[in-house]
Amino acid sequence: MKTFEQRFTVAYQYPVTFCRDLFAADSEVLLQALLRDETDVGPHRVLIVLDRGLEEAQPDLPLRITTWLMAHADQVELAAPIEVIPGGEFAKKQDTAVERLVKLAYQTHFGRKDTFIALGGGAVQDTVGYAAAIIHRGCRMIRVNSTTLAQADAGVGVKNGIDYASGKNFLGTFAVPYAVINDVALLTTLSDKDWRNGIAEAVKVAVIKDAAFLQWIQEHADALRMRDLDAMEYLVQRTAELHLMHIAYNGDPFERGSARPLDFGHWSAHRLESITCWQISHGEAVAVGIALDMLYASLLGMVSGTEATRVIATLQECGLKVWCDELNLRATDGKLAIIEGLRQFREHLGGQLCVTLPRGLGDKTEVHEMNEALLEQAVQLLRERFA
Ligand SMILES: NC(=O)c1ccc[n+]([C@@H]2O[C@H](COP(=O)([O-])OP(=O)(O)OC[C@H]3O[C@@H](n4cnc5c(N)ncnc54)[C@H](O)[C@@H]3O)[C@@H](O)[C@H]2O)c1
Ligand SMILES: [Zn+2]
Numbered sequence: 001m002k003t004f005e006q007r008f009t010v011a012y013q014y015p016v017t018f019c020r021d022l023f024a025a026d027s028e029v030l031l032q033a034l035l036r037d038e039t040d041v042g043p044h045r046v047l048i049v050l051d052r053g054l055e056e057a058q059p060d061l062p063l064r065i066t067t068w069l070m071a072h073a074d075q076v077e078l079a080a081p082i083e084v085i086p087g088g089e090f091a092k093k094q095d096t097a098v099e100r101l102v103k104l105a106y107q108t109h110f111g112r113k114d115t116f117i118a119l120g121g122g123a124v125q126d127t128v129g130y131a132a133a134i135i136h137r138g139c140r141m142i143r144v145n146s147t148t149l150a151q152a153d154a155g156v157g158v159k160n161g162i163d164y165a166s167g168k169n170f171l172g173t174f175a176v177p178y179a180v181i182n183d184v185a186l187l188t189t190l191s192d193k194d195w196r197n198g199i200a201e202a203v204k205v206a207v208i209k210d211a212a213f214l215q216w217i218q219e220h221a222d223a224l225r226m227r228d229l230d231a232m233e234y235l236v237q238r239t240a241e242l243h244l245m246h247i248a249y250n251g252d253p254f255e256r257g258s259a260r261p262l263d264f265g266h267w268s269a270h271r272l273e274s275i276t277c278w279q280i281s282h283g284e285a286v287a288v289g290i291a292l293d294m295l296y297a298s299l300l301g302m303v304s305g306t307e308a309t310r311v312i313a314t315l316q317e318c319g320l321k322v323w324c325d326e327l328n329l330r331a332t333d334g335k336l337a338i339i340e341g342l343r344q345f346r347e348h349l350g351g352q353l354c355v356t357l358p359r360g361l362g363d364k365t366e367v368h369e370m371n372e373a374l375l376e377q378a379v380q381l382l383r384e385r386f387a
Contacts, residue, residue, distance in 0.1 A: 012176045012253075016156050016244060018237055022144065022183040023061075023068040031072060033142050033179035034115060043077045044115060047104060049128045051120025053087030054146045057189035061119075079108040089278040091123045092162040092169075101131035105139070115140040115178060119186075121147035121194070122154030122282065126172070129160025133175035140178040147190060148198025148232060149283050151182040152239035153205075153262075157247055158254070168270050169348075174254040182240070184233045192319070195232070197283020199224055199318045202239040204290055207311055208264050209242050211362030214314070221317035258354035259366050263345075265289035267355055271341025275326045284324075287315050291322035291386065295378040296370070297357045307361050312386055323387040327379050335372065336379060342370055 015036070019029045034044045048065060055061060062082050069076055083104060085097045101116075118128035118141065125143050132141040145155035161172025187195065199217070206214035216234075217224070223231040246262060247253045260266075269289035272280060280288075291312045298308035315322050329337035346353040352368060359365040 012158075014177050014179055016180040016182070016240060018151075018182045018184060018233070020183060020185040022181060022186075023064040025068070025071065027068070029181055030068075030117075030142070030144075031075060033181060034076060036179060037113075040113060042075050043073070044075060045077050045079045045108075045110070046115045046117050047079050047101075047108065047110065048082045049101065049116060049118045049120070049124065050082050050084045051087035051091075051118075051124040051146060052084050054120050054186070054189075055084055058186070065119075079110060079114065080104055085120075085124060085127065087121055088123050089163070089273075089281075091127045093278070095162060095171075097127050098131045098134075098162060101128065102135060105131075105135045110135065110139065112136045112139045115142055117142045117144060119144040119146055120150070121145070122150040125150055125155040126160045126169070127162055129175060129177070130162055130172055133160055133173040138175060141175070142179045142181065143177050144181045144183060144186075146183070146186040147194050148187055148196075148236055149194070149201055150198075151184070151187070151236040152198040153201040153243055154282075155182075156180050156240045156243055166274050168274060182236065184229065184236070187232060188229065192227075193281060193284065195227055196225070196319045197281055197286075198232075198236055198239070200283040200286040200290065200315065200320055202235050203311065203315055203318075204264050204286060205239055205242045205246075205262065207290065207294070207358050207361060208261055208356060208364035209246070209362065210238075211360075213238055213242070214311070214361055217318070218310070218314045221314060225317065225319040258349045258352045259356070260349065260354065261356045261364055261366075264356040264358070264364065265293050267341050267345040268292055268338045271338045271344065272324060272326055275329060275337055276324070280324055280326075284321065287320035287322055288324050288327070291315060291382055292327070292375075292378055293355075293357060295381045296374060299374050299377055299381075300357070300371075302365065303358050303360060307358075311361070316386070323382055327382070336376065338379075339372060339375065 091097050116132045143155045145151040158174050158176050161169035164170035220231045269285035272285040294308040294311050297303045298305050331337050356364050
């Protein structure tokens with residue numbers, strides 16, 4: 001027998017740029033992202049994919065994009081007309097969007113160094129990211145995130161995916177974007193619900209990593225709820241920064257291990273999304289999931305009752321609901337229906353359950369089992385005090 005112990009390391013790098021008005025005549029942000037690799041010979045071929053919800057909210061956007069492209073035609077070439085795909089979870093619930101993108105890439109002789117530019121929310125980023133990752137085993141992708149949740153979280157990292165049957169993100173890859181651009185001005189047309197969704201992910205990461213940021217969110221809850229763009233800009237920037245630092249320095253960017261600190265509050269959130277047939281959005285579900293796990297952690301003595309209440313009140317002050325009636329649902333065995341979320345979470349992790357819980361505010365710990373009786377108590381407390 002002979003074994004070669006193969007080993008190599010690859011260093012990844014990509015810029016995450018915050019700006020306002022990406023397609024202003026004098027804006028060079030997109031050009032800088034496209035021209036990252038100095039060895040490329042131009043012009044750069046791009047396929048632009050636009051979130052339909054974004055297009056409907058900003059009908060002048062396609063014209064602004066094409067005007068900007070025409071002004072830079074010597075360096076950027078549009079391989080096909082702008083492709084509009086459905087926004088929201090619907091984009092991920094079927095494989096037709098991915099298939100359309102694959103077909104488009106094939107028909108336009110898209111190469112590995114050509115670039116998908118996806119403008120949209122987290123669902124569109126996940127969908128286009130998946131298509132870009134499988135075409136030619138991975139072509140370039142620039143994410144232009146247009147929701148608070150995508151700018152803070154979903155669109156700055158290295159994951160993509162689509163749903164399969166009732167399996168959320170069942171298909172997907174780890175793929176590093178070529179560049180990420182967060183145009184904060186795009187956020188102004190979001191619905192109130194989608195405006196608030198990113199705040200849930202901010203509270204999530206603040207609770208487990210940054211007590212000072214949690215304090216800041218609490219102090220700016222009114223401004224955030226009232227749609228102050230400067231406050232939201234700081235919120236998404238700091239949240240994205242914490243996510244990026246986690247991916248870069250936590251030693252497990254492609255999630256080979258079981259710990260998932262960035263999934264604090266998510267085991268029940270994913271379950272609530274599927275129980276409600278995606279009637280409740282990811283951000284809304286995460287707010288409920290955080291509230292539940294804060295109370296559970298307080299019952300275990302990992303945080304004080306005051307700390308749990310403070311986090312839950314902050315979510316509410318930001319306009320997020322922390323209760324949904326589906327928490328009451330029970331399976332045929334009489335257990336809470338969300339409990340099945342623990343099994344699914346364990347399966348997704350690949351064996352051992354690993355749930356992140358806060359240890360005080362600004363720090364975290366991992367547990368490998370959840371006590372069902374205490375969970376019942378946490379749900380009851382949430383219902384009685386915060387429903
Ligand atoms: N890959 C990851 O690491 C990761 C992390 C967290 C969440 N996610 C995924 O992200 C998705 C949620 O993303 P989301 O919260 O961004 O919501 P979303 O992508 O579902 O978008 C919400 C709605 O906003 C619309 N929209 C987008 N931009 C707009 C704008 N500027 N103005 C008006 N409307 C606009 C969309 O069309 C959609 O209807 C979920 O599928 C979740 O699983 C992925
Ligand atoms: Zn999330």
